[in-house]
Structures are given as structure tokens and as C-alpha cells.
Amino acid sequence: MQNFSEQSGSCLSNILDNLDCTDLLHSLDGGVLLLDAQCRIIFCNRWFSRHTGLKEASMLGKTLPELYPEQLPLPLQDALETGCRQRMGRILSYQLHKRLLPLQRRTPRGELQPLHQSILIKPLSQSELTLVQCLDITNAVKREQHLRAGERILKLERTVLELIATGDALDNVLNEICNTVEQLIPHAPSAIMLLDDERELLHIKSAPSLPSAFMQREPGLNINTAATTCTRAVQTRALAITADIHQDDSWQPRREMAQRLQMAACWAQPIIAAFDEVIGVFACYPQTPHSPNEFERQLLQRMAHLAAIAMERHRRVERIRFLAMHDPLTGLPNRSLLNEHLGRNLRRAHREGNQFALMFIDLDGFKQINDQHGHDAGDDLLSVLGSRMTEQLRGTDTCARIGGDEFVVMLETVHSVDSATQVAEKILSCLSAPVQRGQQQLKVSASIGIAIYPDDGTSADALLTGADDAMYQAKAKGKNCWYRFN
Structure with missing residues (x-):
């Protein structure tokens, strides 16, 4: 020069x-x-x-x-x-x-x-x-700036990939992705929104620089009915741009909020995971009205790709954990997850002085089902009965299959022994109801043993042993009943 x-x-x-x-x-x-x-x-x-x-x-x-x-x-x-x-x-x-x-x-x-x-x-x-x-020399300066920005992107990408590779929490990884964009595009808060399991609502998963008011105002965007920049990105599977929020009619219902939060524009890049599936949106909200330049477009695309990698890894880890902690036939927690929940509940009950109940459940007549109708029929019966028991419980309770036709139910808190026995009666009723399988009608009953913390034991082993002993007492009484450990 x-x-x-x-x-x-x-x-x-x-x-x-x-x-x-x-x-x-x-x-x-x-x-x-x-x-x-x-x-x-x-x-x-x-x-x-x-x-x-x-x-x-x-x-x-x-x-x-x-x-x-x-x-x-x-x-x-x-x-x-x-x-x-x-x-x-x-x-x-x-x-x-x-x-x-x-x-x-x-x-x-x-x-x-x-x-x-x-x-x-x-x-x-x-x-x-x-x-x-x-x-x-504007063009030369911009080329140099883009080159340096590209180097910064690579450096920041490595940081994010290291977090993903080392198994950091998903929230930390997504926050770091948002922070990366905000470093390279100043005065442009970012957010990552993910589709729910029904693939209808976009929920905010990460928005480290946006106030809680934004999170509360946007509990979920329906991609089929809400006409917004983000829903348009999901529908078109391409970058959606609102260069000036205050001139865009689709932002009319949210314009007051956008003005209060100093949002002048919105750029939304779809997050596309494996098998070409749109799983969410990476959104950027600049505080000045304009469209993204080529560098900013590339940045959004690369960060959305990183978010997809992070989500895919999280899904796989969660899937592996689910398989390791759940019974493959019924989908109920297995013995490992039961022990985890039981240990956590013991610590909480000791700290807060609560009571809780443990029930050991064994099906009566299940062997005859397998012998007469085959193991496939027995598997179908276990799956149905597992679902029935879960329906009798609260969301905080646990129903686990620990092997064969044996189940354990943990009621997280009970106010009295009667509270536990009332649940036991409901479980007996739902398990004894016939299960229709094609032309076959499958029917069993159950024997239930109950142990109460802290009266019947203060450790996991003591409670499980007590409930198991009580279950055998119920069988000795004639089956299809419950028995409290004594």
C-alpha cells in the first residue's frame, strides 16, 4: 500500500x-x-x-x-x-x-x-x-477483518468442541455457543430454541444475555400458528431474516417487548441434526436494524452446526444412560436407578424428618401365564401391568422392575401408614384386572410387602429386606393382598 x-x-x-x-x-x-x-x-x-x-x-x-x-x-x-x-x-x-x-x-x-x-x-x-x-482501502480492510474473525471463530469453535468432547453439561455448551456469537457480533444477544418432543413448540434452551422477562414472555412458540422469524426458519429450513422488527407486521404482538429489550432485528438459523432433522433455531437479536453480512451469515450457520453436534451428543449420552438405568421390556427404572432414587430419598427424609414407604411386589400366577400362553404373552402382560402401576403413583414416586415378575414401588413421602396401604390397595386392584391380548384374557394377582421409613428401617438394605419379608407374609396369607413388615 x-x-x-x-x-x-x-x-x-x-x-x-x-x-x-x-x-x-x-x-x-x-x-x-x-x-x-x-x-x-x-x-x-x-x-x-x-x-x-x-x-x-x-x-x-x-x-x-x-x-x-x-x-x-x-x-x-x-x-x-x-x-x-x-x-x-x-x-x-x-x-x-x-x-x-x-x-x-x-x-x-x-x-x-x-x-x-x-x-x-x-x-x-x-x-x-x-x-x-x-x-x-475499505475492501482490503474488510478482507483482513474477515480473515482475523475467521481465526477467532476457529479458536472459539475449538473451545466449544472441547466442552462437547469432555462431556460438559449441555447448558454450559449452549451458553458458550451464544457467548461466542455475542463476542463476534457485538450488541446482538443470542438465544437457542429447541423443538419439544411433539415437534410443535419452540422452547428457549439458552439465552445467557437476555433477561428473564424474555424467557417468561416466550414460553413456547407454536411453529404452525405463530408467524415469527424463528418459526419461519423451522418451516423453510433456511436462514430467516427480519432486518427491522419495527417494520415487520409479524412482530406486532411482540413489538413492545422487543423495543423494551432493545431488539431491532432478528436473524434465525435452523439447527439441523442427524438425518436432516430440524431440532431447533439459533436466533440473534441485533440492537440496530440491518441484515446480516456474509461473515455474519457464515457465523450463524457454523454456530447452529455446533449446537446440533452438542444436542446429538447429549441425546446419545441420555439414551445410553436411559438404557443403562431402565428395564428394556417395560421401560421402568431398573435396580440401579431404584438404588439411586432410594439413596437420594433416604438422605432427604433424614434431613427433613419425612416418612416414606417401600413396597415389594411379586405377581401371583405369572409362571402359569408363561407356561400356558408363552413368554411373548408374559412379556406383554408385564409391560401392561408396569404401565398400570405407574398410573397409580405420583410423578415423584418410583416404580421399578428388578427382575422377572418382581417390582418395587417407592412412595417418596407418606403422612401415615394408611397413606401407603391405600396406594397398595389401588395397585392390587389394577394388577388383578384382566388384560386382553387378542383372543386371550390374561389374569394374575399380586402379593405386596410394605416397609415404612424410619419405623421399619433406616437404610436401603433394611427397608428392601423388610419389604421382601413382608411380601412373603402376604403370600402366606393367601396372596392378592398386602402385608406390613413387622
Whole structure:
């Protein structure tokens, strides 16, 4: 850039020293000013007029500090003074001086943007004039900025991938993805929304920079009925852009909230996981109305891809954990998960002074079902009865299959022994009701043993052993009944 500027300045110097070339100067793709010994402008080409918005006549006879009071950086003012009065040339580059002349240029979309520049100040030989040549290096600066931003993206991507690879919590990973975008697109809070299991509602999963009011106001967006930028991204499977929220009718119901939260635009990139499945949206809310440039589009796409990777890994880990902790036939918790829930409930009951109940359940007559109708019929029966028992319980209770036709129910809290026996009666009733399987009618009953914490034991082993012993007492009484451990 420096060699080019020096050559251009030398060429212009020779031309100005020997020729009247006003038309040529006006046609140059760069700014040209001629200053006298007092730094006053005596010539201004059309390029300067076009990029300053000032008419040539209004610039002549004035100095640049007079045209732009308190806007010129001191290095530029010093260079102008040195060039005009001391006849010393100077080059001021964007790399050293980020802000020089307050010039603007219009983009292909018609938007005004700051013009990055390199300025050559060269006294002309055999005269008292000084040449000021301004070159537009905006494109070169933007290429350099994009290159550096790309390097930052790669670095931040590595950070996110390390979190994913080391098994960090999903919330932490998604928050880090949002933070990454907010570092590279300042003043643009981000959010990650995920579809629910029914694939109808978008729920906010991560929005670290948005206030809780936003989370509460957006409990779920119906992708079939809510016409928003985010739902449009899901439906079209492509980047959806609202360049100005206050001019978009689809934002009318949420415009007041957007204004309060300083949201001026919304860009929504669909999150597409394995098997080409849309699982959510990465949304960005800039505080100034505009559309994303190419760099911002690529950033949204890459961060949405990272979110998809994080979600896929989370799904697989959760699936593996589910398989490890649940009975494959009934889908009920297995012995491992029962022990986990029981241990947690023991600690809470000890801390809070609560009672809870443990029931050991064994089916009566199940062996005959297998012998008469086959193991497939027995499996179907276990699956139905497992669902029936779960329906009798609260969401905080646990029903586990621990093997064969044996189940354990844990009632998280009970106010009295009667509370536990009432649930036992409901379980006996639902288990003894016939199960229709095609033309077959399958019928069993159950024997239930009950142990109460802390009266019948204060450890997991003591309670399980007590409930098991009580179950055998119920069988000895004639089956299809419950018995309290004594």
C-alpha cells in the first residue's frame, strides 16, 4: 500500500508540475486535495465531494480542521501542518490510525458505511502546494477483518468442541455457543430454541444475555400458528431474516417487548441434526436494524452446526444412560436407578424428618401365564401391568422392575401408614384386572410387602429386606393382598 501511494503521489506531482490536468484528477478513483502553505484547500476533486457530502465550493479556502471541527485525529492534523509549513511528506495508514477523515461510502445495497482510508501527504516541488491523496482501502480492510474473525471463530469453535468432547453439561455448551456469537457480533444477544418432543413448540434452551422477562414472555412458540422469524426458519429450513422488527407486521404482538429489550432485528438459523432433522433455531437479536453480512451469515450457520453436534451428543449420552438405568421390556427404572432414587430419598427424609414407604411386589400366577400362553404373552402382560402401576403413583414416586415378575414401588413421602396401604390397595386392584391380548384374557394377582421409613428401617438394605419379608407374609396369607413388615 505504501509503495503504491508513493508512486501515485510521484506521478501526480509530475503531472501537476507540468500539465493542467483537472479532468484527470476528477476522474481518479481516489481523493485529491491541493493545499496552500496555510493548509487551505485550493482544489478538491469530485471523489472528495462524493464521499464527504460537501460541495466543492463550500470546501475551497477552508482547512480540513475547519470543515471537521474536533473530528480529525491529532496525527492527521500534525501531518497536514508538517506537510504544508515544513514541506515534509507523510503517509498515514489505517493500520496505525484507525480513524482519519470522516468519510463514508455507499454499499451496493444503498447503505452508508465508514470508508477506511490511507492518506498520502506530499509537498509538490517548485511550488508551495501540498498534495493530499486519499485511497479507499475499505475492501482490503474488510478482507483482513474477515480473515482475523475467521481465526477467532476457529479458536472459539475449538473451545466449544472441547466442552462437547469432555462431556460438559449441555447448558454450559449452549451458553458458550451464544457467548461466542455475542463476542463476534457485538450488541446482538443470542438465544437457542429447541423443538419439544411433539415437534410443535419452540422452547428457549439458552439465552445467557437476555433477561428473564424474555424467557417468561416466550414460553413456547407454536411453529404452525405463530408467524415469527424463528418459526419461519423451522418451516423453510433456511436462514430467516427480519432486518427491522419495527417494520415487520409479524412482530406486532411482540413489538413492545422487543423495543423494551432493545431488539431491532432478528436473524434465525435452523439447527439441523442427524438425518436432516430440524431440532431447533439459533436466533440473534441485533440492537440496530440491518441484515446480516456474509461473515455474519457464515457465523450463524457454523454456530447452529455446533449446537446440533452438542444436542446429538447429549441425546446419545441420555439414551445410553436411559438404557443403562431402565428395564428394556417395560421401560421402568431398573435396580440401579431404584438404588439411586432410594439413596437420594433416604438422605432427604433424614434431613427433613419425612416418612416414606417401600413396597415389594411379586405377581401371583405369572409362571402359569408363561407356561400356558408363552413368554411373548408374559412379556406383554408385564409391560401392561408396569404401565398400570405407574398410573397409580405420583410423578415423584418410583416404580421399578428388578427382575422377572418382581417390582418395587417407592412412595417418596407418606403422612401415615394408611397413606401407603391405600396406594397398595389401588395397585392390587389394577394388577388383578384382566388384560386382553387378542383372543386371550390374561389374569394374575399380586402379593405386596410394605416397609415404612424410619419405623421399619433406616437404610436401603433394611427397608428392601423388610419389604421382601413382608411380601412373603402376604403370600402366606393367601396372596392378592398386602402385608406390613413387622
